Amino acid sequence: MTQEEAAMVEEMKQIVGGDCFGPVPEETIAAAEQELGLPLPRSYRAFLRHFGAAIIGGYEIQGLPNTRNTDEEMAFWSHVVDTSRIMWDGYGGNGMPRHLVYVTDDGGGTQYYLDTSRMDDAGECPVVAFGNVKEQGGVKASNFFEFMKQLDAEDQRYQEWKSVHGEPKPEGYD
Template sequence: MMNAVEASERLIELVHENDDIANHAEGCDAETMTAAERDLGVEFPLSYRRLIEEFGTWDVAGEEFLGVYQTPAMGQKLLGSVAETLDARSQYGMPSDLIVTMFDGMGGLVVLDASQADPEGEYPVLVWNPGVSDREGMERLGRNFGSFAFDLCQRAVARWRESG
């Protein structure tokens, strides 16, 4: 079984191999990554960090990930996970140890729970619904971001290719 960072490396390969159905930014430099973690008050797990370094933000076969990026129109504002996490905290009272990584398409936020780091420093992937404070009731999607994202994208690419 591959670890979280290995899964992220496999996902990077998958995105590049399927560039006809994938999009991504140019990556995220160390200075921007540090600013993102400072703004959030929590460090990214290595598997998520690796994907942000490579892509900044990305999508493949319809699966969209927030990542961390900036645009000329928004200037120095950190978009993606940073903006969405800070918005969810201020607007909906999302706990400060959750990091938004994507939307679940049903009103929930796919988050990393930094309060539950494993021995490798990876966080479980959960669904947080605005207004819900009970963590025990949160749906668990994966044990770490790298494995979750790789599995999700691998299935999405297979479905896309089969339907096309």
Template sequence: MYERLAEKLKTTSALKWFPGHGAEESWIGEAEEELGFCLPPSYRWWLVHYGNARLGGGNILAIAAPEHREYYDGDLLYIHRLNKAEEWWVDRFPHRLDLFVPDSDELYFFDTSTRDKQGEFPIMCYDLMNDLIDKYASTFAEFLERLIDERS
């Protein structure tokens, strides 16, 4: 199902990940329970098979082991909890689940207000300098492929 993406991951130098650090299903289930919804299928595939990655100056957020979640800033829930603690964030972005915050003037997030038939959330790009939000990809798999293509 994700063969094309897996092939790109084998050959790219833009994205760095550490084999053998995939998330366990129980960690994903705990995260989904806290979030109140299921994560998209292509992101779940990524979490189980790859689990982590660095691209440029940032981490593509992952699901860490529960015992590390409280202090690992590459964890999806850790960042989500920090964001939820900010009142302005909750008011302005009630359906935003951060995914990738590179060392630049943009960030990427799941728009959890809408899903396609496969259960995928669109990934949005937030241009912080211009305060603009645009759709970047329809699925997490498409998001990763586009990042690899743009930065390879």
């Protein structure tokens, strides 16, 4: 591991905390790339190697748990290969382009993907948004690591707001 990657992983540890599946071996990551038919970006590969899958600021970050979305028993962690394939197939065959790897969604209709068609020389690609956004495919973050930092910053702002204003309550609930 390079010094740069070690520093990135240390920062990832601060963001993820303990809410993760656990480390994934390189062979499993390579097998996922083979199944997808796509390379995964450097920062996402580091995330998978050290965390496997995680919850960051309420977002489930897809990964490579030891269960599949197709298993009989419902898995706690979602498998990035299975979910990407579901999104590619779509409903009625109107799915997402096959160069997009599903990462997470916001629970409100916006999905985030790794756009592997835009891989740069450093082995990174942007995270793009589809769904409930003005610009379909617009860049949310320049790479996966930056996306993680954005989710963490959004969660910190929410936690600060909540400490001042209290827990938000749906209208009509007292």
